[in-house]
Amino acid sequence: MANFDLVILGGGSGGYACALRAAQLGLQVVLIEKDKLGGTCLHRGCIPTKALLHAGEVADSARHSAEFGVKAEFHSMDMVAVNAYKDGVISKLHKGLQGLVKSRNITYVEGSGKLVSRDTVEVNGQRFNAKNVVLATGSYAKSLPGLEVDGKTIVTSDHAMHMTHVPKSVIVLGGGVIGCEFASVWKSFGAEVTIIEALPHLVALEDESSSKQLERAFRKRGINFELGTKFKSATKNAKGVTVTLEDGKSFDAELLLVAVGRGPVSQGLGYEEQGIKMDRGYILVDEKCRTNIPGIWAVGDLIPTLQLAHVGFGEGILVAEEIAGLNPRAINYDGVPRVTYSEPEVASVGLTTAAAKAKGYEVVELNYDLAGNGKAQILKTAGSIKLVGEKNGPVLGIHMVGSRVGELLAEAQLIFNWQADANDVAPLIHAHPTLSEAMGEAHLALAGKPLHAHG
Numbered sequence: 001m002a003n004f005d006l007v008i009l010g011g012g013s014g015g016y017a018c019a020l021r022a023a024q025l026g027l028q029v030v031l032i033e034k035d036k037l038g039g040t041c042l043h044r045g046c047i048p049t050k051a052l053l054h055a056g057e058v059a060d061s062a063r064h065s066a067e068f069g070v071k072a073e074f075h076s077m078d079m080v081a082v083n084a085y086k087d088g089v090i091s092k093l094h095k096g097l098q099g100l101v102k103s104r105n106i107t108y109v110e111g112s113g114k115l116v117s118r119d120t121v122e123v124n125g126q127r128f129n130a131k132n133v134v135l136a137t138g139s140y141a142k143s144l145p146g147l148e149v150d151g152k153t154i155v156t157s158d159h160a161m162h163m164t165h166v167p168k169s170v171i172v173l174g175g176g177v178i179g180c181e182f183a184s185v186w187k188s189f190g191a192e193v194t195i196i197e198a199l200p201h202l203v204a205l206e207d208e209s210s211s212k213q214l215e216r217a218f219r220k221r222g223i224n225f226e227l228g229t230k231f232k233s234a235t236k237n238a239k240g241v242t243v244t245l246e247d248g249k250s251f252d253a254e255l256l257l258v259a260v261g262r263g264p265v266s267q268g269l270g271y272e273e274q275g276i277k278m279d280r281g282y283i284l285v286d287e288k289c290r291t292n293i294p295g296i297w298a299v300g301d302l303i304p305t306l307q308l309a310h311v312g313f314g315e316g317i318l319v320a321e322e323i324a325g326l327n328p329r330a331i332n333y334d335g336v337p338r339v340t341y342s343e344p345e346v347a348s349v350g351l352t353t354a355a356a357k358a359k360g361y362e363v364v365e366l367n368y369d370l371a372g373n374g375k376a377q378i379l380k381t382a383g384s385i386k387l388v389g390e391k392n393g394p395v396l397g398i399h400m401v402g403s404r405v406g407e408l409l410a411e412a413q414l415i416f417n418w419q420a421d422a423n424d425v426a427p428l429i430h431a432h433p434t435l436s437e438a439m440g441e442a443h444l445a446l447a448g449k450p451l452h453a454h455g
């Protein structure tokens with residue numbers, strides 16, 4: 001086989017980003033994918049879920065149209081049409097991505113690959129040898145011991161993407177990002193939804209104030225949840241499933257979604273045999289995504305960093321540039337923006353109050369309520385922007401709740417990553433009336449000169 005500069009195993013966000021950037025830098029690349037180019041994010045993750053959430057938003061707009069003086073009626077969901085819309089979005093992006101890979105002269109190989117030596121991947125009986133091997137095999141939806149996913153009554157997000165009807169009732173096991181997004185979708189589609197979460201809060205990795213606001217908003221929307229209580233068992237019956245918790249409570253529903261996290265795809269792929277250091281299936285890497293074996297790299301959900309598509313993109317680009325000798329800067333993972341795209345959205349960048357205190361910062365906090373923001377009133381959304389700052393120092397974290405606040409992260413991440421303080425941001429004039437004005441107002445208030453804020 002021809003000699004390549006790098007062979008990449010897995011064509012998801014991490015793998016294809018690495019391939020595109022490496023090819024752009026003049027390297028000879030082979031990209032191996034056993035399923036569809038684009039991976040989880042494009043086919044089973046970010047894109048389909050956000051299309052479903054948007055369909056839910058349209059349904060809610062129809063339901064609440066009278067509040068805006070519009071005479072319309074919500075009738076029902078047509079899941080065949082919803083899926084056609086969602087699949088149309090995926091298909092267009094998939095075609096675009098395939099064209100991009102082709103145009104960069106990347107050798108694309110379809111098939112299941114295995115690492116057979118420290119510089120060789122075998123696929124379909126063919127061996128691809130390269131100076132560098134990038135492992136990017138991603139992750140899968142986990143379940144709990146004794147909880148068998150059948151794809152019909154007990155499902156994971158992989159199955160939930162393809163529902164052909166709206167279930168009357170759903171239990172969502174896991175109140176993390178994926179669980180809360182599906183709870184939001186199904187409530188909008190008209191199902192009765194109950195979330196079961198073992199931790200004390202929904203989206204427990206977020207600042208506690210964001211979790212509490214999401215819980216308040218979900219309660220208002222009629223989404224039920226049980227917090228701080230562990231799953232014990234699930235029994236299928238004629239009507240669906242009964243879930244019992246360790247505290248003795250039990251719940252019945254037509255469908256159970258298991259959303260208890262994702263594990264790395266690393267079994268049986270030759271990683272251990274080649275001596276790559278791993279922990280619970282995750283590949284361990286340094287700040288440049290290098291494994292302990294020279295010439296072998298790993299990116300994306302396969303390594304124990306944030307399981308987000310844009311983190312995979314960033315790591316893939318980092319590895320390509322490092323291989324090309326550009327010596328790129330390591331990623332600051334605190335500076336990665338995070339969004340839960342439920343209604344309302346939860347978005348953040350930087351440190352939570354608890355994390356900032358744990359790091360020894362003298363913390364100041366500022367809560368700007370969206371009640372004071374004109375656009376938020378027009379949209380009829382509630383929520384806030386919370387700033388966590390170092391006393392007389394930079395902004396350490398920005399935490400937001402409300403419809404569409406994910407769009408405000410573009411500015412929030414610049415503020416955090418450029419280590420701006422309140423006085424740097426306060427003089428910047430924000431367009432009126434936009435939600436982004438709330439970002440300006442929060443910093444005005446933190447700088448001691450609140451405009452549309454009490455106190």
Ligand SMILES: Cc1cc2nc3c(=O)[nH]c(=O)nc-3n(C[C@H](O)[C@H](O)[C@H](O)COP(=O)(O)OP(=O)(O)OC[C@H]3O[C@@H](n4cnc5c(N)ncnc54)[C@H](O)[C@@H]3O)c2cc1C
Nearest residue numbers: 010012013014034039040041045046113138300301308309
């Ligand atoms: C329901 C859901 C919603 C999500 N929403 C978001 C979101 O809104 N925003 C966000 O940033 N992230 C989101 N994510 C996370 C995001 O999808 C992942 O972080 C991202 O896809 C990880 O990219 P990756 O390249 O590491 O892995 P993957 O995308 O999983 O790609 C790995 C690829 O490797 C291939 N592969 C595996 N083994 C082999 C083999 N032996 N040979 C050849 N190919 C192989 C697989 O087929 C796959 O295509 C979501 C995930 C889910 C499940």
